[in-house]
Protein backbone atom coordinates (compact mmCIF):
# COMPACT_ATOMS: atom_id res chain seq x y z
CA UNK A 1 0.00 0.00 0.00
CA UNK A 2 2.74 2.49 0.99
CA UNK A 3 4.59 1.83 -2.25
CA UNK A 4 1.68 3.48 -4.14
CA UNK A 5 2.12 6.80 -2.30
CA UNK A 6 4.12 9.55 -3.97
CA UNK A 7 4.32 11.86 -0.97
CA UNK A 8 2.70 12.51 2.37
CA UNK A 9 0.75 15.75 2.12
CA UNK A 10 -0.58 15.93 5.69
CA UNK A 11 0.92 13.83 8.46
CA UNK A 12 -0.95 11.92 11.14
CA UNK A 13 0.33 14.40 13.71
CA UNK A 14 -0.91 17.41 11.72
CA UNK A 15 -4.35 15.81 11.28
CA UNK A 16 -4.59 15.11 15.04
CA UNK A 17 -3.71 18.69 15.91
CA UNK A 18 -6.20 20.13 13.41
CA UNK A 19 -9.03 17.82 14.50
CA UNK A 20 -8.45 18.88 18.10
CA UNK A 21 -8.66 22.57 17.12
CA UNK A 22 -11.82 21.99 15.10
CA UNK A 23 -13.40 20.09 17.99
CA UNK A 24 -12.74 23.02 20.29
CA UNK A 25 -14.23 25.57 17.87
CA UNK A 26 -17.31 23.44 17.25
CA UNK A 27 -17.88 22.90 20.98
CA UNK A 28 -17.78 26.66 21.52
CA UNK A 29 -20.01 27.53 18.59
CA UNK A 30 -22.74 25.01 19.44
CA UNK A 31 -22.73 25.26 23.25
CA UNK A 32 -26.31 24.88 24.52
CA UNK A 33 -27.59 23.67 21.14
CA UNK A 34 -28.86 20.30 20.02
CA UNK A 35 -26.04 19.40 17.64
CA UNK A 36 -26.25 16.54 15.17
CA UNK A 37 -23.13 15.56 13.26
CA UNK A 38 -24.09 14.14 9.87
CA UNK A 39 -21.34 12.21 8.20
CA UNK A 40 -21.23 11.16 4.60
CA UNK A 41 -20.32 7.53 4.13
CA UNK A 42 -17.89 6.09 3.60
CA UNK A 43 -14.92 8.46 3.69
CA UNK A 44 -16.35 10.95 6.19
CA UNK A 45 -16.73 8.31 8.91
CA UNK A 46 -13.03 8.40 9.82
CA UNK A 47 -13.00 12.16 10.30
CA UNK A 48 -16.31 12.09 12.19
CA UNK A 49 -15.07 9.45 14.65
CA UNK A 50 -12.00 11.49 15.57
CA UNK A 51 -13.78 14.84 15.52
CA UNK A 52 -16.65 13.68 17.75
CA UNK A 53 -14.13 12.62 20.39
CA UNK A 54 -12.72 16.13 20.41
CA UNK A 55 -16.11 17.79 20.91
CA UNK A 56 -16.92 18.47 24.54
CA UNK A 57 -20.66 19.22 24.28
CA UNK A 58 -23.33 16.51 23.86
CA UNK A 59 -23.78 15.53 20.21
CA UNK A 60 -25.63 12.87 18.31
CA UNK A 61 -24.36 11.37 15.10
CA UNK A 62 -26.09 10.14 11.99
CA UNK A 63 -24.99 8.88 8.61
CA UNK A 64 -26.04 9.41 5.05
CA UNK A 65 -24.67 7.73 1.94
CA UNK A 66 -24.71 9.00 -1.59
CA UNK A 67 -23.29 7.59 -4.75
CA UNK A 68 -22.00 9.93 -7.38
CA UNK A 69 -21.72 8.73 -10.91
CA UNK A 70 -18.41 9.06 -12.69
CA UNK A 71 -15.00 7.43 -12.53
CA UNK A 72 -13.16 6.89 -9.24
CA UNK A 73 -11.36 10.22 -9.56
CA UNK A 74 -13.97 12.53 -11.08
CA UNK A 75 -17.48 13.23 -9.90
CA UNK A 76 -20.22 14.24 -12.31
CA UNK A 77 -22.64 15.92 -9.95
CA UNK A 78 -25.28 13.32 -10.60
CA UNK A 79 -25.88 12.09 -7.09
CA UNK A 80 -28.17 9.43 -5.72
CA UNK A 81 -29.14 9.02 -2.07
CA UNK A 82 -28.39 5.40 -1.18
CA UNK A 83 -28.76 5.52 2.60
CA UNK A 84 -30.84 8.09 4.42
CA UNK A 85 -30.48 9.46 7.96
CA UNK A 86 -32.01 7.40 10.76
CA UNK A 87 -33.47 10.38 12.65
CA UNK A 88 -35.43 13.51 11.86
CA UNK A 89 -33.30 16.68 11.76
CA UNK A 90 -36.20 19.11 12.02
CA UNK A 91 -35.38 22.02 14.37
CA UNK A 92 -31.95 20.59 15.14
CA UNK A 93 -28.57 22.15 14.50
CA UNK A 94 -26.90 20.14 11.77
CA UNK A 95 -23.21 20.04 10.98
CA UNK A 96 -22.34 18.01 7.89
CA UNK A 97 -18.94 16.36 8.29
CA UNK A 98 -17.24 15.81 4.96
CA UNK A 99 -13.77 14.52 4.21
CA UNK A 100 -13.11 16.57 1.09
CA UNK A 101 -14.88 19.12 -1.06
CA UNK A 102 -13.79 19.03 -4.65
CA UNK A 103 -16.23 20.36 -7.28
CA UNK A 104 -18.86 20.86 -4.56
CA UNK A 105 -21.51 19.08 -6.59
CA UNK A 106 -22.07 16.28 -4.08
CA UNK A 107 -22.59 18.69 -1.20
CA UNK A 108 -24.81 20.99 -3.19
CA UNK A 109 -27.19 18.09 -3.72
CA UNK A 110 -26.98 16.97 -0.13
CA UNK A 111 -27.40 20.41 1.43
CA UNK A 112 -30.47 21.04 -0.69
CA UNK A 113 -31.91 17.71 0.39
CA UNK A 114 -31.22 18.35 4.10
CA UNK A 115 -32.40 21.97 4.02
CA UNK A 116 -35.82 20.79 2.84
CA UNK A 117 -36.23 18.97 6.18
CA UNK A 118 -36.20 22.28 8.10
CA UNK A 119 -33.24 22.01 10.44
CA UNK A 120 -32.66 24.88 12.89
CA UNK A 121 -29.31 25.43 11.18
CA UNK A 122 -27.27 23.65 8.54
CA UNK A 123 -23.51 24.06 8.19
CA UNK A 124 -20.50 22.26 6.81
CA UNK A 125 -17.25 21.09 8.37
CA UNK A 126 -14.77 19.81 5.80
CA UNK A 127 -11.36 18.38 6.53
CA UNK A 128 -9.97 19.16 3.08
CA UNK A 129 -10.81 21.90 0.61
CA UNK A 130 -9.66 21.47 -2.99
CA UNK A 131 -11.01 24.90 -3.86
CA UNK A 132 -9.29 25.30 -7.24
CA UNK A 133 -11.65 22.67 -8.64
CA UNK A 134 -14.85 24.17 -7.24
CA UNK A 135 -17.75 24.42 -9.69
CA UNK A 136 -20.50 25.43 -7.26
CA UNK A 137 -19.94 27.58 -4.22
CA UNK A 138 -20.31 25.82 -0.87
CA UNK A 139 -20.18 27.73 2.42
CA UNK A 140 -17.71 25.97 4.71
CA UNK A 141 -18.03 27.04 8.35
CA UNK A 142 -15.18 24.87 9.64
CA UNK A 143 -12.26 23.86 7.51
CA UNK A 144 -9.21 21.71 8.12
CA UNK A 145 -6.75 22.20 5.28
CA UNK A 146 -6.61 23.76 1.84
CA UNK A 147 -5.02 21.40 -0.64
CA UNK A 148 -3.85 21.82 -4.25
CA UNK A 149 -5.35 20.02 -7.24
CA UNK A 150 -3.96 16.56 -6.50
CA UNK A 151 -5.76 13.29 -5.89
CA UNK A 152 -5.29 12.30 -2.27
CA UNK A 153 -5.93 9.12 -0.31
CA UNK A 154 -5.86 8.05 3.31
CA UNK A 155 -7.70 8.99 6.51
CA UNK A 156 -10.96 7.82 4.96
CA UNK A 157 -10.27 8.90 1.41
CA UNK A 158 -10.06 6.15 -1.18
CA UNK A 159 -9.05 5.38 -4.68
CA UNK A 160 -11.10 2.50 -6.00
CA UNK A 161 -12.13 1.71 -2.38
CA UNK A 162 -8.53 1.26 -1.25
CA UNK A 163 -6.13 3.27 0.98
CA UNK A 164 -8.85 4.51 3.38
CA UNK A 165 -6.98 3.00 6.32
CA UNK A 166 -3.77 4.99 5.85
CA UNK A 167 -3.33 7.20 8.94
CA UNK A 168 -2.07 10.18 6.90
CA UNK A 169 -3.19 11.99 3.75
CA UNK A 170 -0.99 11.22 0.80
CA UNK A 171 -0.76 11.77 -2.92
CA UNK A 172 -1.17 8.69 -5.05
CA UNK A 173 1.52 7.85 -7.63
CA UNK A 174 0.29 8.56 -11.17
CA UNK A 175 1.08 5.02 -12.30
CA UNK A 176 -1.66 3.73 -9.99
CA UNK A 177 -4.28 5.56 -12.12
CA UNK A 178 -2.55 4.52 -15.31
CA UNK A 179 -2.76 0.87 -14.24
CA UNK A 180 -6.53 1.30 -14.27
CA UNK A 181 -6.47 3.37 -17.44
CA UNK A 182 -7.79 6.62 -15.91
Ligand code: IMP
Nearest residue numbers: 075101102103104105106151152157158
Ligand atom coordinates in the same frame (compact mmCIF):
# COMPACT_ATOMS: atom_id res chain seq x y z
P1 IMP B 1 -17.33 16.73 -5.29
O1 IMP B 1 -18.77 16.42 -5.55
O2 IMP B 1 -16.56 16.93 -6.57
O3 IMP B 1 -17.10 17.85 -4.32
O4 IMP B 1 -16.68 15.43 -4.74
C1 IMP B 1 -16.69 15.09 -3.46
C2 IMP B 1 -16.36 13.62 -3.31
O5 IMP B 1 -15.43 13.16 -4.31
C3 IMP B 1 -15.67 13.45 -2.00
O6 IMP B 1 -16.59 13.20 -0.97
C4 IMP B 1 -14.78 12.24 -2.28
O7 IMP B 1 -15.51 11.06 -2.07
C5 IMP B 1 -14.44 12.35 -3.74
N1 IMP B 1 -13.11 12.99 -3.94
C6 IMP B 1 -12.85 14.21 -4.44
N2 IMP B 1 -11.53 14.46 -4.48
C7 IMP B 1 -10.94 13.36 -3.96
C8 IMP B 1 -9.56 13.01 -3.71
O8 IMP B 1 -8.59 13.75 -3.95
N3 IMP B 1 -9.36 11.77 -3.17
C9 IMP B 1 -10.36 10.92 -2.87
N4 IMP B 1 -11.66 11.21 -3.08
C10 IMP B 1 -11.94 12.41 -3.62
Ligand code: MG
Nearest residue numbers: 040043044099
Ligand atom coordinates in the same frame (compact mmCIF):
# COMPACT_ATOMS: atom_id res chain seq x y z
MG1 MG C 1 -16.87 11.32 0.22
